[in-house]
Amino acid sequence: MENVLEIDDLHTSFFTRHGEVQAVRGVSFSLAKGEILGVVGESGSGKSVTAMSVMQLLGRGGKITGGSVRFGDTDLVTLPEEQLRDVRGARISMVFQDPMSSLNPLITVGKQVQEMLDTHTQLSKAEAKARVLELFALVRIPEPERRYDSYPHEFSGGMRQRVMIAMALACDPEVLIADEPTTALDVTIQDQILRILRRLQAELGMSVVFITHDLGVVAELCSRVIVMYGGTIVEEGTLDEIFTHTAHPYTLGLLKSVPRIDGDRGHRLESIPGSPPDLLDPPKGCPFAARCEFARNICSETPPPEVRLSETHTSRCHLLAQAAPSENNPFAEMRPAHA
Numbered sequence: 001m002e003n004v005l006e007i008d009d010l011h012t013s014f015f016t017r018h019g020e021v022q023a024v025r026g027v028s029f030s031l032a033k034g035e036i037l038g039v040v041g042e043s044g045s046g047k048s049v050t051a052m053s054v055m056q057l058l059g060r061g062g063k064i065t066g067g068s069v070r071f072g073d074t075d076l077v078t079l080p081e082e083q084l085r086d087v088r089g090a091r092i093s094m095v096f097q098d099p100m101s102s103l104n105p106l107i108t109v110g111k112q113v114q115e116m117l118d119t120h121t122q123l124s125k126a127e128a129k130a131r132v133l134e135l136f137a138l139v140r141i142p143e144p145e146r147r148y149d150s151y152p153h154e155f156s157g158g159m160r161q162r163v164m165i166a167m168a169l170a171c172d173p174e175v176l177i178a179d180e181p182t183t184a185l186d187v188t189i190q191d192q193i194l195r196i197l198r199r200l201q202a203e204l205g206m207s208v209v210f211i212t213h214d215l216g217v218v219a220e221l222c223s224r225v226i227v228m229y230g231g232t233i234v235e236e237g238t239l240d241e242i243f244t245h246t247a248h249p250y251t252l253g254l255l256k257s258v259p260r261i262d263g264d265r266g267h268r269l270e271s272i273p274g275s276p277p278d279l280l281d282p283p284k285g286c287p288f289a290a291r292c293e294f295a296r297n298i299c300s301e302t303p304p305p306e307v308r309l310s311e312t313h314t315s316r317c318h319l320l321a322q323a324a325p326s327e328n329n330p331f332a333e334m335r336p337a338h339a
């Protein structure tokens with residue numbers, strides 16, 4: 001399968017007055033053409049910073065300190081800002097959690113989407129307007145003609161998110177990065193937006209990186225999943241591998257905190273006790289060791305190597321080593337001969 005994006009050993013830090021926050025610490029993954037890849041993890045695990053690194057939108061103090069982000073033949077990390085501007089928003093675009101803060105309250109929604117086309121295409125004014133109306137129809141904004149002249153505050157949260165999606169799709173991007181796009185919306189609206197995204201992805205064949213802390217959403221939308229913790233990828237696999245052949249204690253913890261449709265109502269959801277690592281001074285071993293119920297001495301001392309469990313499934317956990325004890329080891333049966 002052809003990869004549209006290949007991220008290799010990405011390191012991103014924020015240089016603050018308290019020191020260097022190592023937000024992303026050696027992240028590698030690829031995005032295949034036409035797939036929806038889910039990126040999950042708790043708040044602070046480095047999901048957004050990874051996305052912002054791809055787009056080179058880190059803001060003040062943020063810097064990629066190592067690694068590469070290959071997009072076709074280009075490494076975006078070393079690409080001059082001027083050329084990045086042609087990629088950003090046009091060939092790789094993004095949808096964020098809060099559409100209100102990304103929309104200009106003083107400009108009509110139609111004009112805002114049209115501005116995107118003015119910046120990145122040669123379309124005439126009339127052609128651009130026609131394209132905006134087409135995009136509004138694509139994201140199922142009712143009465144596109146009339147809605148073109150509305151201001152953001154006249155739209156509901158769900159409708160504003162549709163505008164953002166229309167804007168993100170304006171230039172037919174090869175990659176769409178959606179960062180918690182439905183988190184601020186209520187469940188019904190969330191569902192509608194997910195359905196729109198799924199349909200658009202299938203119709204337009206783009207590749208999508210879908211960032212969320214919600215495993216339920218991942219199960220509905222994604223074919224492959226990356227699980228992040230403490231600025232690293234702890235597990236990666238197909239939907240089935242992550243959900244039914246789970247091979248990392250952190251993923252197990254996340255799964256226990258998801259409400260099950262078939263579960264009994266009285267069943268309390270477990271949240272993982274403890275808090276995420278301090279990225280100003282990251283732990284030298286496994287980032288999850290301090291919260292892991294299965295941790296042994298080695299876990300807080302040595303970073304776990306990546307263990308390959310199948311062509312598509314990898315995990316970084318010392319419990320997968322051949323030498324790891326079988327007792328109190330949920331992965332004892334999964335340990336590959338080579339690990």
Ligand SMILES: Nc1ncnc2c1ncn2[C@@H]1O[C@H](COP(=O)(O)OP(=O)(O)OP(=O)(O)O)[C@@H](O)[C@H]1O
Pocket residue numbers: 014016021022023041042043044045046047048049050059061062213279
């Ligand atoms: N501008 C910044 N300055 C300093 N630290 C930052 C900055 N932006 C992010 N960080 C830190 O980087 C780490 C990763 O943050 P990130 O936003 O990627 O997490 P996340 O997994 O996307 O969480 P959320 O779901 O809350 O967005 C956190 O420790 C965060 O505090």
